[in-house]
Amino acid sequence: MNANQPIYQQLADLLREKIADGEYVLGDALPSERAMADRYGISHLTVRKSFALLEEEGLLIRIQGKGTFVTIPRVSMDMNKIQGFRSFLENKGVHVTNEVLHCGLRKARHKYAKLLKIDENDDVFECVRLRLGNGYPMAVEYNAVPYQYVRGIEQYDFKVYSLHDVYASHDIQIVSEHQMLEVVKVTNPQAKLLRLDENSCVFLLSSFSVDSAGRVVEFTKIYNSDERIVFYVAAD
Amino acid sequence: MSKYTQLASENVRELIEEYIDEHHLAPHAPLPSERRLCEAFDINRVALRKAIAQMVNEDRLYTIRGKGTFVAPAKYLESTISCISFTRCWGSGGYRVRSDVLSFDVSEANIKISQTLNLSLGTPVYELRRLRYVDETPISIETSYLPVSLYPDLDEFDFSGTLSLYGVLEEHYGIKIARQQQTIRTMTLSEKEKLMLGSPKSDHAFYTVALGITGDGVCAEHSLAISRSDLYAITYIADGSSGR
Numbered sequence: 001m002n003a004n005q006p007i008y009q010q011l012a013d014l015l016r017e018k019i020a021d022g023e024y025v026l027g028d029a030l031p032s033e034r035a036m037a038d039r040y041g042i043s044h045l046t047v048r049k050s051f052a053l054l055e056e057e058g059l060l061i062r063i064q065g066k067g068t069f070v071t072i073p074r075v076s077m078d079m080n081k082i083q084g085f086r087s088f089l090e091n092k093g094v095h096v097t098n099e100v101l102h103c104g105l106r107k108a109r110h111k112y113a114k115l116l117k118i119d120e121n122d123d124v125f126e127c128v129r130l131r132l133g134n135g136y137p138m139a140v141e142y143n144a145v146p147y148q149y150v151r152g153i154e155q156y157d158f159k160v161y162s163l164h165d166v167y168a169s170h171d172i173q174i175v176s177e178h179q180m181l182e183v184v185k186v187t188n189p190q191a192k193l194l195r196l197d198e199n200s201c202v203f204l205l206s207s208f209s210v211d212s213a214g215r216v217v218e219f220t221k222i223y224n225s226d227e228r229i230v231f232y233v234a235a236d
Numbered sequence: 237m238s239k240y241t242q243l244a245s246e247n248v249r250e251l252i253e254e255y256i257d258e259h260h261l262a263p264h265a266p267l268p269s270e271r272r273l274c275e276a277f278d279i280n281r282v283a284l285r286k287a288i289a290q291m292v293n294e295d296r297l298y299t300i301r302g303k304g305t306f307v308a309p310a311k312y313l314e315s316t317i318s319c320i321s322f323t324r325c326w327g328s329g330g331y332r333v334r335s336d337v338l339s340f341d342v343s344e345a346n347i348k349i350s351q352t353l354n355l356s357l358g359t360p361v362y363e364l365r366r367l368r369y370v371d372e373t374p375i376s377i378e379t380s381y382l383p384v385s386l387y388p389d390l391d392e393f394d395f396s397g398t399l400s401l402y403g404v405l406e407e408h409y410g411i412k413i414a415r416q417q418q419t420i421r422t423m424t425l426s427e428k429e430k431l432m433l434g435s436p437k438s439d440h441a442f443y444t445v446a447l448g449i450t451g452d453g454v455c456a457e458h459s460l461a462i463s464r465s466d467l468y469a470i471t472y473i474a475d476g477s478s479g480r
Contacts, residue, residue, distance in 0.1 A: 076419065079472045102243055110254040128243065142246070176475040182311070183422050183440050183465035185293035187286075189245065201422045201440040204294065231420040233472050 007042055008049035015050065019059055019070055019134065022095045026134040030060070030068045059093055072133050072228055079233040082177050082209075084162050085131055085139060085222070094133040100158050101140075101193075102128040105147060115208070115219045116146050123147035127158055130193050133228065140190045140223045149217050163218065172211050174218075179207040181231060190223045201226055248287035251277045253296075256307055263309035267297070295466050298437075311469040312370050331370045337396045338365040338377075342384055349381050352447060353455045360384040366395060367432060374434045376463035386411060386456060401457070402448070411456050413448035420444050420470065429462060436466045 003010070018024050030036070033051065037044040051068055054060040058073025075092050086096045105123050113120040125147050131139040143163060145153065153166050167174060186194065186202040194202065202223050209218040252267070255276070267273065267288075274284055288305055291297040299305045312331060344358040353361070364380045380401060382390065387409050395401060405411045423443040430436065441462050448457035 080474050082474050109250075110257065111250050114257070176473055179472050179474065180313070181420065181470040181472070182295070183442055184295060185438060185440065187245075187290040187293045199293065201424070203422065226422040231470075232418065233420070233470075234415060234417045235472075236415050 008046045008053065011036075011040065011042070011047065011050040012053045015054060016059065016093050020090070020093055020095050022097070022135075024070045025095070026070055026072060026136040028070045029066075030070070032067065057093065070134060072136055072138075074228055074230055075133070075138075076230050076232045077205075077224075079179055079181070079231055082174055084164050085141065086162055089133050089138070095135075097132045097135070098159050099130040099132065100127070101130060102126065103154070103158060105154060108146070112144055112146075112219070116144065116216045118146050118148070125150065125153045127163075129158060136228070137194045138225055138228050140193050142221045144219045145217060146215075149211075149215065167211075167217070172217055174209045175212050176210045177207050178210070179205060181205050183226075186223060194223065194225045196225065203229060203231065205231075244283065245287050245290055248277065248279060248283050249291060251279075252287060252291065261307050263307050265307050266303075267305045267307070269304070295438075312375065312467055313469055313471050332372070334369050334398050335366040335396055336369075337394070338367055340364050340391055340395070342391065345381070349458060352458045353381065353383060355383055362387070362390055364395060364401070370467075373467065374432065374464075375468055376461050377429060377432060378459055378461040380457055380459040382457050386454075405456065411450055411454070413456055414451040415449045416446055417449070418444050418446045422465075423462065425462070433462075433464050436464050438464075438466050440465050442468065442470070 005013075015024075015030070024030065030051075031039065033044045033047045036047045051060055051062065055062055059071065060068050061071045062068045072094055073092050075089055075094065077088055089096045104126060106126055108116065108118050108120050108122045108124045110120060112118065112124045113122070116124065118124075123146075125145045127143045129141045129143075130137055131141055145163065147153065149172060150166050150170050156166055164174075182204045183201060184204045185199045186196055187198055190202070191198045191200070196202065203226055204221065204223055206221045207219075208216050209220070211217045252273070255261075255273070256267075261267070268276070270281055270284055274281055277284070288297060288299075292299055292305075295308050295311065297305050298308050341363050342360050343363050345353065345355050345361045347357060349355075349361060350357045350359060355361070360383075362380070362382045362384060364382070366378050366380075367374055368376045368378055384390075387405065390404070393399065393404055402413055405413065421443045423441050424439050425433065425436075425441050429441075430439070442465055444461045444463065446459045446461070447455060448459075450456050
């Protein structure tokens with residue numbers, strides 16, 4: 001935050017930070033313009049200007065006669081970038097939390113031997129997470145990683161850490177991501193987790209990550225709530 | 237919801253996928269009866285039906301009432317990397333592509349189109365609506381907007397059949413689209429759109445907004461496409477160098 005900035009921008013920065021830190025979460029009402037003006041000793045017109053700015057960014061929504069509420073912008077996932085879900089959202093000022101639904105080791109068997117190009121008897125680390133933005137369910141993500149590349153991965157708490165953190169500590173450098181994007185109807189349990197009706201529409205993104213040694217180090221499928229996410233791609 | 241159910245349907249699904257692979261079931265091949273699959277997997281019918289319902293929803297299987305469950309064919313894959321023109325992209329993938337021209341008019345750019353193409357409001361633009369086919373299956377309805385000033389007499393070309401719009405822009409007008417930006421959303425098809433697209437079972441579709449830009453940064457084409465999601469998927473390879 002910069003003291004030389006106009007006051008309304010300083011207040012907008014402050015509110016952005018509070019939303020990103022989870023102090024205000026999705027659906028929370030912000031204090032009224034008047035209360036906010038009193039708290040910081042500024043004019044209510046200045047407060048109104050900050051609210052308008054954040055509304056434009058999609059972080060707030062003002063409802064006539066009800067107040068100002070925290071919401072989530074539509075996030076554009078850039079398919080050109082190798083970047084985790086978390087950093088996409090955090091760049092938009094959205095506070096990301098994870099609920100770990102399952103984590104553990106299993107044998108590759110037919111499915112992952114084929115997808116990850118390993119032996120059927122090799123171990124695979126599987127992780128299922130619900131990803132929330134400002135407390136709102138945005139995606140259900142399934143990851144599978146060959147255990148031989150990331151020994152010790154089961155020690156990580158994926159509520160806090162990302163797979164990219166694990167790769168960094170194992171000197172794994174992802175050089176390409178091969179992605180397939182589909183539009184499908186969602187079924188339970190994913191529908192329930194995303195607070196959507198069964199048979200409503202979601203994006204299903206499947207991808208393989210390849211590292212600098214040419215190994216398939218991850219297979220991921222993500223059910224993305226289409227209410228909050230759009231995809232962007234630039235092709236040459 | 238218990239954590240167990242999280243993976244329960246995934247596990248049954250894995251068994252079905254493995255069965256399809258190991259028995260080399262080709263697209264449109266029938267799955268064995270529910271009873272036989274339940275015995276083979278040692279699971280109950282509810283669990284099997286749940287997994288099958290999910291695979292039908294995700295276009296991996298399809299069912300025909302009274303006949304059973306069948307393996308769905310793989311989706312047509314549009315690779316968006318180095319593949320800008322529909323005709324060139326699909327043609328090179330071994331698919332036969334063609335178009336019907338639904339309309340081809342000159343209109344005044346409304347605010348959305350003028351802003352996207354960086355024109356002033358009301359600038360004349362071509363509006364070309366095409367129904368695109370892949371292997372004789374209607375797959376998308378595409379509306380392209382192009383500034384008239386860049387392409388005099390473009391409307392004398394007949395884009396029905398296999399003529400590529402980007403090919404014409406390049407060969408006849410010397411305008412080469414170097415880069416295409418796409419935003420991909422979902423949408424629900426109207427009854428009319430469903431009919432045009434050959435009545436797919438699903439109401440859901442891709443809605444893609446694209447902007448074609450030349451090497452000099454000229455916005456040379458803008459298009460809106462509605463594409464069947466049951467037959468079509470978008471693939472893209474991101475590599476470390478292309479992060480923008």
